[in-house]
Amino acid sequence: MPSSAMKKSIWALVIAAVLAVAVVVCLPILASTQIVRDSVAQQLSAWSGYRVRLDDAPQIRVWPSFSAVLNDVVLSDWNDDGAAAVMEAERVEVDLSALAALRGKVVFTKIRLVRPVLRLDDTDGMMRVPSIPNWGRLAQSVEVARELLAADPAAPDKTALPSDSFATVEVEDGRVITLSGASRPPLLSGFTGTFNWPALNRAATLSARGIWHGESITVDASTEEPLLLLAGGKTALSLTVKSAPLTLSFKGEADLVGGAFVNGTLESSAPSLQRVLEWTLLEDWPGSTIKPAKLRSTIIGDAKRIKFETAEFSLGDSNATGVFDVAFTDQRPTISGTLAFNALDLGTLLKTLAPEPDAPTQAAAAPWAHDLNFDLRLSATQATAGSVSMTDVAATAQVRDGLVSLDISDATAFGGMLQLGIRLDNVEGRDHAELRIAAENIDGGLMGEKLHFTAFMPKAKGSFSVFLKGHGETLNQILETSDGSISANFGKGSIVGLNLETFREHNDKGSFFPLQDIADGELPIEGADLKATLAGGIAWIDTAEARLSTGEKITIGGLVPFAGRGIALSGSILPPGPPSGEETAAEESSAGQGPRETFFVGGSWNAPFIAPFLIE
Structure with a gap:
């Protein structure tokens, strides 16, 4: 006869089989009611806070998992019937918990958005989701986290955070556009990714890819306390961005709400700085290709100013260390600081600040001379400008309100001391240039050899000064309109x-x-x-x-x-x-x-x- 243990096993199998049959039989019955159409819409609205409209009857699937397929899903603001939808999706596939359904409840385990369109508000120049409702379950959970932060900003009570389960969200071929951008290309297209957040008090990860400014880009991010991050608290954040023009990674802590805050390590590299500028600024960059660039730094700051400490920067074969910051307090962001190079290519630096125009009709001033301000103090053990070599260089590079300047206050060249200043400006639509050179105790023969101008150049020690200013887009035009003076004395x-x-x-x-x-x-x-x-x-x-x-x-x-x-x-x-x-x-x-x-x-x-x- 069968043993007692065997009988128990047989009864367990029978009970499991009966439950399975009951689930298979009951699910279609439950799904045939309004549980899917009404309850799913209610749950989506309860979580997001938006009005959810389903323009088509859902399709119910029982096998291999209990799920619903919703067509033409629209999320819109409850208070503005005439406004464009915040989000539309051609199809939404929702995986549901079968056991919860048997209890008459709707619990999402996975949400898959197929070809969704998200609209952002850009009326004040900032991209944001318009009119986020404050009564949705997610918004209310964020408010709870915000109250915990207000009670103890340094060490909020994490055990009091909401612990509701949250579904995995998948997106396929999504787009992000602006409310005012009906005739403009999408901000982001081909967006496909997975957002995994098992519960509101647990860690979350994001893995996505898409097309931004015409380039394929992938993003991977993770945070240990996403609810605190959404509430404006400082929490650990890891971010990696990869694309053909630029690779960037950040690891540290961040606060992305309000004044924002970041503190961590940033690494980035680009095979061509010129390509990065063209990609991010969406405009052609004149002149020859700017060399590869890399940056590694500890960063700390907020929405008004970010400081780069112990920065390691390279541009082509030039490597530098130093400290600089980016300020956003004026209309134009300002980059200022001090960088010490082992070797500096001054020609590359000048082309970076003011690229040479490809055509006579192009302005010589750099595009960012009107979008960014620079105030950098530079030093270099060695520096080159074409065929000219210098040592112990101290320089200042400035771009402010369209004025570009490069000043070498001290350098050793041609066996003596050299000072140089260059100014490029545009006044009333007219390009102006100014050049100042002062040299003392230089070897004229060596200078003539390096500059390939040996004829009539004294092979002797001497000093000279040059000052000229003119206007035009090319060097010839500047010389043909120049005023100034030249003096020289040789022994x-x-x-x-x-x-x-x-x-x-x-x-x-x-x-x-x-x-x-x-x-x-x-x-x-x-x-x-x-x-x-x-x-x-x-x-x-x-x-x-x-x-x-x-x-x-x-x-x-x-x-x-x-x-x-x-x-x-x-x-x-x-x-x-x-x-x-x-x-x-x-x-x-x-x-x-x-x-x-x-x-x-x-x-x-x-x-x-x-x-x-x-x-x-």
Whole structure:
């Protein structure tokens, strides 16, 4: 005979089978009533607080799970019949608890939204869900959490949080649009994801993907206390965003309500900063491709200011550490701080602040010169600007109200000290530029070699200063309208590209000849000076002289217009001066003698010629 244990097992199987049959038999009966159409709509409304309208009768499924398929579901504001629906869904699939249904209750275990459309209110420039009802179960639970936070912000009583079960929510091919954006593309399209929140007092996770600004983007987020987060409390948050232009992750604590608050570690990387700017700002970025960028930092702040501490930043091959913050207190966000680079590409930095236009009609000012403000203090052990290398650089980069400036207050270059300032601005629709350069004790020969401008550049130690300002969209236009001044002083050395002996041979013949014919030598000098005034794009030579080791002196005067690249200069070679202490007598003698040789330099920058005149 069967044992007692076996009999119990048989009876357990029989009871289970009977219950299963009862469920299968009863569910269709229950589902055939108003439990699905009415109760499901009531539950959706009870949780969300919105009016729920089902425009079609639900389809009931008993196998393999008890579920309902609702077509044409609409959520709208109870108080505004004429307003557009907050959300519409082509289909909503709801998985229900079979045991709860047998007790006459509706308990969701999973909600699947198929091709939903969510409308956001953007009337004040901020994207938000319009008119969130405060009587829905979720809103009331948030209010309970808010009261607990008010009682003890630092350590709210988490055991008193509502513990209602919450369904898993799945979305397929959703869209997010604005109430005023009927003719505008969706803010987010192709949205597909899963929001898993088992109960209101438990952790929640989100995994989603979609298309934002034309790029596929995936988001993964999790928080240990979602109800406190919705109520404005600080709670742990993990967030990862991945896309082709940008990868970003945050881990720390956050408060996303009201003034907001974040405190944690942020990491981001982009294969091209230019692409990120074009993607986020939705406008073409002129000029050459900006290099890859990475950022790792501890961040802390709120909706008014976010501070990046112990930041590690890289742009191309340039790496930097420092502290900076982003302030949102003015109409334009302001980024300010201090960054120390191991190596800095100043050309890349300037193109980042003010990209070169691709076409003459494009403005040279950077788009963010009108959307963002910058005030960055920079230092670099090494820096480059094209072929120029510098060390121990201290600089300031500023963008404010459309004005772009880059100032190098101190740098070592060409064996001496270098200072440089660049200003770019747009006044009444007209682009303006200003350049200031000051150099002391630099090696002229080294500078000429690095700048690929060796002709007539003294190979000697010296100093110079340049100031010019002009207007236009290109460098040529700026030079052709420039005003300013140039001065230079060099000591003992030589001038490359001048053969004085060959010059005198041509000079004796009395006919003009190309400057190239005397460019095969170096002219020894004891020193050289230059002063020039720029007006309307023309450089007027006030003083230009080279003192030769023979005691002679070469002087040049005239003008050099930037437009047309022409030259109109006259020069003289003066005889040696008197010994020291005999200046007065020598001046009288020299006045009687006059200059030994005079000449004229004309033609173009690319092919100048000399017309000598011999004076006996």
